[in-house]
Amino acid sequence: MSGSTITPWVIGNWKMNPVKADALQLVENFKQLLQVQPIDENKCYLGFAPISIALTSIQSELASLNRVVYTVAQDVSRVAGMGAYTGEVSAELLKDHGIQYVLIGHSERREIFAEDAHILKKKISNALNAEMTIIYCVGESLEQREAGQAEAVVLQQICDIASVVSAEQWQNLVIAYEPIWAIGTGKTASPEDAQAMHAKIREGLNQITALGSKIAILYGGSVKPENAVELAACPDINGALVGGASLNAESFYQIAQAFANTK
Template identity: 55%
Template sequence: MEKTSPKKWVIGNWKLNPYFQDAQALFQSITQHIEGQSLDCQVAIAPPTAYLAFFSAQNLPLPIVAQDISIVNGTGAYTGEISADLLKHANVNYTLIGHSERRELFGDHVERLQQKIKNAIGSGLHIIYCVGESLEQREAGHAKDIVIQQLQELKAVLSEDDWQNVIIAYEPIWAIGTGKTALPQDAQDMHATIRSYLQDHTTWANRISLLYGGSVKPENAVELAACTDIDGALVGGASLDASSFISIIQAFAQK
């Protein structure tokens, strides 16, 4: 396989924000900035589920990302569920899986996550798979062990070819929504650990994009973008402000 560099990504995870009119205005501000520009960085948005079909129908070169998918797939009597297959047919081709908020608040244990991974791959979706440790785990010296275990759980349900449809997002749980950010060297160190694991387990290792998430903001984006193994960012709160999000995009586009 020929050598190539991973694609750079900046993905805005809007979580359960904002209200629809504000979401439309925010989306327009972001798209107006990136349209017509030759950015060396792929920008994507993960809006609330209620807005997915609306934004995907805009037919812009800006991927729309689901924040989660169901453990069931296809169609059927599953009130309230959103399947990978339905997303694919709605022109939504990417999904987050394993975000710490899904793991901690909504009971996404290993078996649920692995079923979601299989559903996503089976329906032809690309996965942004989230890994990360808690503050307690980091302070106990187990951060790398936790992340490697999460990667093992991913690997267990992927074929070799499936890896080409995977992006890894490292999000230290203690830095999500807290304003705290891993020092650039600490973030780079974990990303290097992830890259090393991938190199040991798949021939796609050097093509898989590794994103950092955890209170990414304009003030730290340039330093994070300068790290060798950080290929982009999964941005939470700062993606809800167009100027802040655009500044982060520019930091990674200029890497």
């Protein structure tokens, strides 16, 4: 079943960028764009994922808008609650600071920081128990795609977490498909290839949960204004997880506008 009736999400993942002054200026520029030409929040959900030490300051800056723009954590601890875990930030502490949304499973966390299914399940479970909403990232490497394993790899990544997500909790998940070979490379999956994978993810979700047709599936991987309209036109692409282009207010605004106006 197509996900074309799902309200799209456009989330900017700032990764380990930028410095404080630039972050505040970026938000100010984006606020001005929204004031000149608003994007109806019923047509597109918006969010920014800044570095952890900027979460609450960015949240405060966004609070003055006349529409909601969510603040999203880039990561969460595998450890729940509080305790002697230097450097960690738990789901409960994020929630206590008003952070409702979190990225989990990004390929950079999987590859650089060796986060496997065991670790990701702990993070998913903790975030869900804290009643957070998760943007769960999946995607295949170039080698896996060339070997014809892309669909199997992506569906396995979704199956990996199914055991810790209850029937009701699937409504608190958003899936972000990011082919690893397209992240930060300037390469983008063609709209046809991206739609085919999103349709396969939708099919897999429908086999796992009765809520499969209602879960947003975002595309990530060198999303920019030049390809946003084509991607937004695909029926099973319900938004975008934007990397580099989200560090420019105008580019991010144009991507959000493309999804708001197309869906």
